[in-house]
Amino acid sequence: MYLRLDHHSGEPIYRQIVEAVKYKVASGELPPDVQLPSIRVMAGQLSINPRTVVKAYEELEHAGVVIMRHGQGVFVGSKHGVVPAGVRREKLADLARRLLAEGARLGADPEELMKIIEEEARHIPGAMEREPRRKVRI
Amino acid sequence: MTGLNGSGMSMAILEAKDLRRDFSGVSALDGVNLSAASGEVVALLGPNGAGKTTFLRLARGLIEPSGGTVSIDGCAARVLAARGGRGVAAVGDAWEPAGWISADGLGDLQASAGPFSRRIYGRWCEQLNLSPYKAFRQFSKGQKRWILCGLALATSPRLLLMDEPADGLDPSARLLLYQALRAYANDHDAAVVVTTHICGDVEKVADRVAIIDRGHLIVDAELETLRHEVRQITRPSEAGPIVPGNGCALEILGHRREGAVDLWWLRTSNPEALSSLAGGGEIRPVALEDLYLAVTAFRSRLENAS
Numbered sequence: 001m002y003l004r005l006d007h008h009s010g011e012p013i014y015r016q017i018v019e020a021v022k023y024k025v026a027s028g029e030l031p032p033d034v035q036l037p038s039i040r041v042m043a044g045q046l047s048i049n050p051r052t053v054v055k056a057y058e059e060l061e062h063a064g065v066v067i068m069r070h071g072q073g074v075f076v077g078s079k080h081g082v083v084p085a086g087v088r089r090e091k092l093a094d095l096a097r098r099l100l101a102e103g104a105r106l107g108a109d110p111e112e113l114m115k116i117i118e119e120e121a122r123h124i125p126g127a128m129e130r131e132p133r134r135k136v137r138i
Numbered sequence: 139m140t141g142l143n144g145s146g147m148s149m150a151i152l153e154a155k156d157l158r159r160d161f162s163g164v165s166a167l168d169g170v171n172l173s174a175a176s177g178e179v180v181a182l183l184g185p186n187g188a189g190k191t192t193f194l195r196l197a198r199g200l201i202e203p204s205g206g207t208v209s210i211d212g213c214a215a216r217v218l219a220a221r222g223g224r225g226v227a228a229v230g231d232a233w234e235p236a237g238w239i240s241a242d243g244l245g246d247l248q249a250s251a252g253p254f255s256r257r258i259y260g261r262w263c264e265q266l267n268l269s270p271y272k273a274f275r276q277f278s279k280g281q282k283r284w285i286l287c288g289l290a291l292a293t294s295p296r297l298l299l300m301d302e303p304a305d306g307l308d309p310s311a312r313l314l315l316y317q318a319l320r321a322y323a324n325d326h327d328a329a330v331v332v333t334t335h336i337c338g339d340v341e342k343v344a345d346r347v348a349i350i351d352r353g354h355l356i357v358d359a360e361l362e363t364l365r366h367e368v369r370q371i372t373r374p375s376e377a378g379p380i381v382p383g384n385g386c387a388l389e390i391l392g393h394r395r396e397g398a399v400d401l402w403w404l405r406t407s408n409p410e411a412l413s414s415l416a417g418g419g420e421i422r423p424v425a426l427e428d429l430y431l432a433v434t435a436f437r438s439r440l441e442n443a444s
Contacts, residue, residue: 007341010369010409010423012362040324047320049177049345052362 001030001037005046013048017056018063025065025076027124036066036074064088150175151297151329152197156206159192166192168353169206174297174329174346179320181340182333183430184350190333191230193350194299197331198228210297224252227295229286229303237275241268241285248289255292262288262318266311279306287315291322298322300332304339312336316343337427349430351437357391361426368429369409371402373419380404380415388415392432403432 003020005013024030036042039057043050057074060066068074103113121128152174159167167189174180184190195201196208199219208215210226218226235244241263248254263270266284268277277285287303298319304312316332320343323330334340340347341361349357368391371380375395380402382388392403403424406412412421424432 005342007365008423008425010365012366014362043324044321047317047343049179049320050324051177051345 003046005048013046014052014055014059017042017046017053018059021056021060022063022065030076032076032078034076036076038073152208152210152331154193154197154206154208157193157196157203157208158205159189159196159201160204165353167196167350170350170353170355172348172355172358174331176296176327176329177323178346179323179330179332179344181337181344181347182331182350183335183337183340183347184333185434188350189353190350191301192353194228194230194301194331194333197297197299198226198230199223222252225296226299227290227293227297228299228301229283229290230299230301234282235274237273239274240271241274241277242270244274244285244289245270245292248293253293255294258294259288259292262291265314280308280311283307284311284315287318291318294326296326296328298328298330298332300330302333302335304334304336312339313342316340319343337430338425341426347426349433351434352441356437357429357433364405364426364429365423367405367407367409368424369404369406369412370422370424370428370432371404371412371416371419372399372422373402373417374398375400377417377419388412391429392436394432394435401432403429403436 001024003017005016007013009016011019021030021036030036036057037045039050039053042053046053057066057068061068061074065077066074067077099113100110103110108116118128150173152172154170154172157167157170157172158165170189170193172180172182172193182190182193192201196203197210197215199215199217202216210218218224235247239247245254245256245259248259249256260270263285266281268281268285274282274285283303283306287300290298290300300319303319304315307315316339319330319332322328332340332344344361346360347357347364348355375398377400379393379400380390382390387408388404388406390402391405392401394401404412409421
């Protein structure tokens with residue numbers, strides 16, 4: 001797994017790892033159930049303290065992106081994640097509210113934001129392809 | 139080898155408490171509290187004559203403190219040094235081997251003094267393609283540095299004290315060296331203290347930065363914390379000074395006027411709240427080098443003013 005760290009971005013390293021892994025999971029580069037590098041290997045690759053990797057993995061686990069299986073390793077969560085549906089809905093709503101608020105600060109209305117979201121999603125391979133709809137039995 | 143369980147706090151290997159040292163009545167180090175834990179890489183920065191080398195010499199037990207204590211795994215540095223200094227390895231400018239000894243011969247010499255891995259040392263020299271048979275004096279300044287670092291690492295110390303280890307190394311070798319120090323701390327649960335003038339290198343691998351100025355420790359913080367909490371604000375001078383308050387706890391680390399704009403370096407646990415304070419100014423994250431220059435210059439102006 002290739003990660004690039006920016007030491008001058010004002011973003012702590014652990015958070016850069018969290019964001020990079022989230023992005024790779026969202027873009028499909030890291031498919032469900034795939035194993036992430038161990039803490040030691042990751043710390044070695046990035047030349048950072050293992051504690052920083054631990055912190056990133058713990059946050060990713062908390063966010064439901066990865067699962068840490070004791071003695072086995074760290075794995076990308078399976079498709080619909082380990083987050084309960086209600087919590088998931090609330091998290092997404094929270095994210096949307098924050099985006100709207102930040103957007104408003106920059107003078108953007110919801111319509112503009114939605115356009116930008118669509119545009120950005122097109123840059124992620126496969127993100128805009130919908131899964132075939134399941135037939136609903138009546 | 140790492141006893142890493144994710145949550146366990148690391149133990150302090152090196153611990154200095156209220157450490158002081160005078161040289162003929164002049165204070166070189168004045169009440170420094172600094173520690174280095176197992177698995178930790180600490181970058182020690184400071185202007186020339188700030189007290190960095192004095193600190194390292196005290197930690198090696200080469201000189202006696204004028205006050206306070208410095209200990210390694212609970213044992214006073216002077217006592218440990220008198221017993222042979224096992225577990226502590228240092229690279230400094232004080233010692234240079236005889237010029238006629240070959241790189242290989244230096245390994246033999248080191249091996250006769252205590253635990254030493256020829257395999258680690260040999261591989262280390264191979265990384266820069268250094269001939270084991272060449273006399274030490276024939277190597278360049280940077281290559282000599284590299285050899286001394288290899289000698290230190292191959293003794294598998296608990297504590298590595300490196301005074302300007304990258305001095306004279308080219309940028310790619312510097313990177314190799316710092317990555318090796320990081321890996322060494324990770325794999326052996328060792329503590330590494332390294333002084334340097336080139337902040338950009340050490341910023342990539344260090345866990346903590348300590349800035350010493352005129353014998354005082356003025357910054358001691360985790361780099362992850364600084365990345366999150368330190369910002370530079372640029373705004374017109376007419377806006378006046380930035381005043382702490384406004385429900386936003388902050389510490390002013392530095393200030394400089396450049397023509398019609400003021401540059402401020404601030405530390406706050408809530409950088410998101412800074413925008414209201416900046417008053418339309420530009421807020422930017424700070425590279426370690428800029429922070430270092432800002433705090434040391436700010437301190438010297440404050441002291442000159444008083």
